[in-house]
Amino acid sequence: MIKVKGLNHSYKKDGKYAVNNVNFEVAEGEIFGFLGPSGAGKSTTQNIMTGLLQLQEGEVTVAGYDVKHIKNEMFNQIGMSFEQSNVYSKMTAKENLDFYRKLFDVETREPQDLLDLVGLGDKGNIRAGEFSKGMKHRLTFARSMINNPTLWFLDEPTTGLDPSIAADIKDIIRRENKKGVTVFLTTHNMYIADELCDRVAFIVDGDIKLIDSPKNLKLQYGEQLVEVEYIKDGDVVKESFSTIKTEDKNQLKDIIDKYEIQTMHTKEATLEEIFIKVTGRGLK
Template structure:
């Protein structure tokens, strides 16, 4: 639980009154643009950084000052992971496991969990980016923690590696672990998270399940037809159509009553190539944080 935590650097309010509670076994995501305060928030909760004010309770304990009683119960994967030089994947994991008194068998089981059993004897610096990320997560999990913190675990991965890592994260949660993570990938958060908190400029702007946040946006459904299927004027005349516009490729219809609109299009025989696009978590994110790019 985080209650009104704050952290400033000079005039920058990196974390500005953030509060949230994560339930046991929950997959909780913290989303936000660059500089939103996600990583700082996570570091305060983990006990890696001291808040200026506010209160954090982690598994019934105060994580700051660094609490040795919590260390065996939490696993942390940082944005940038460092490994011991010239060690294989197996040796890396055995080394991390030895810090917690974990036996070799358990460490190897974790290597299998993240899909690196066949890479056990490969040096860490010869693994792909996705494999290194999975090894990093295995190191965070090797001592069987109750809560796992993952800071942008799929950043810079190719689509296939990201999807493979999703399976790992699902398996971790299926084992009863609580997962708190940050990400830039809205499609990922919508699929994986039970609840998300959307942050910007150090504050939480919205927090709920992805489906509830999308419903609350009350965004229109977009029906996309091939250009020339019907005219823009015909589309605008259909009952329930709020807006219709055409570009060089397609005709897009906006409606909050998709059923009668689709029925009318079916009667006109214009369903070939039709696409229906409902609102997503990305729409909620952009609605709350704006569309301006921030490096």
Template sequence: MIKVDNLNYSYTKDKNYALKNVSFQVEQGEVFGFLGPSGAGKSTTQGILTGLLPIQEGSGQVAGYDLRKFDRKVFNRIGVSFEQSNVYGKLTALENLEFYRKLFDVETMDPEELLKLVGLDHVKNKKAGTFSKGMKHRLTFARSMINKPSLWFLDEPTTGLDPAIAGSIKDIVKEKNKEGTTVFLTTHNMFIADELCDRVGFIVDGQLKVIDSPRNLKLQYGKKVVQVEYLKGEKLETALIDLSNEEERLLLNEIVKDGHIEMMHTKEATLEEIFIRLTGRGLV
């Protein structure tokens, strides 16, 4: 669905690149996470992929269309949910979606069904300008689905949302992906990426550092550690045991044999910890 080679982009049109030789591809039906801190190049890459920014150097294809010869027909196949909501404040929620659906040459979803899906059906006749930031974000998210996109660009889809609503948004993404929608997710939230993505790419300072599945990254760069809480006499003890260390494995065996374990669980490395280890950068 997406293939780009050696993308370079400079906002100042000199050698001060916001993107530097970025190459990757996204297969049909996968959820691909593009992860990095603010200013890393995530939005610039998405801008090029969605036609908002021109290709300066490099090449690419999106949904079968050459990025150098961008055809407006590609917009029938893609959906974009921006981090910064850009709905029409003087129109109601329903009017926003009714207007937007008229821009497409393909079958669209029922606006009222979409509003119900994101929990805005009860305010469908209220002007979007009166909405909270989170409600505007949900309306933008709903709008991005209206043309039944085969390729769906999501930029921080759960930002500013309470946990319950964020959970609903993630469930919608999972369901649409099961139906065959390819998802390109840009985020700095590693927990969401870990939950949703088949593969992730780490980008820092405009350079793509690594691409792999969250599981493979954890296996390759994380330690296999078990945390055990157990009773030693009447005292509760806690041990962090590295399973790659033979002596510590023997200690775990002794604890298990004693049979006084209160709690035991793995302490796998998080994607954020691996990101920092590989890039030397945090996500802020």
């Protein structure tokens, strides 16, 4: 569904690249996570793929269309939910969706259905300018589905949403994906990437450092740990032990035998920890 080969982009065309020799492919029906800290080149790559930025160097094919010579009909097949909500504040939620649906040449979804889907069903006749940040974000998300996209770009889709609404949004993404929609998810939130993505790419300073599935990454880079809190000489002590290393296993046995255990649970390495391990950088 997406093919990116040798992608370079320099904003000032001065040899300093925001993305540098980026290569990856996204298969049809896949949820692909593009992960990296702010300024890593995520948005630049996404903007080139969606035609918002002009392709300078490299080959990019999106939904079968060459982005070098972009055709307007390509946009009938793609949807995009922006990180910063961008809806017309002087128009109602329904008018916003109605306006956008008329710009597409394909069958579109009913605005009311989409509003119901994102929990704004009873807010259709309210101007978006009166919406909270989270409601605007949901409206932006709903709009990105209006043309039944086969390729769906999602930029930080759960940012600023409360946990229950974020969970609803994640459910919608899963449901759409099950219908066959390919999802390109840009985020610096490793938890949502871990939950949703079939594969993830780590990008830092314009370079893709790694591409793999979260499961493989955990197997490859993660370490199974047991975290124990116990009482020793009247103090609470907290320690982590590997479940693989013999020395750690023996130490853990010893603690269980000798001390009063307060809490004990297994801990899997998170994508964030793996990201830091692989790239040497945090995600903020």
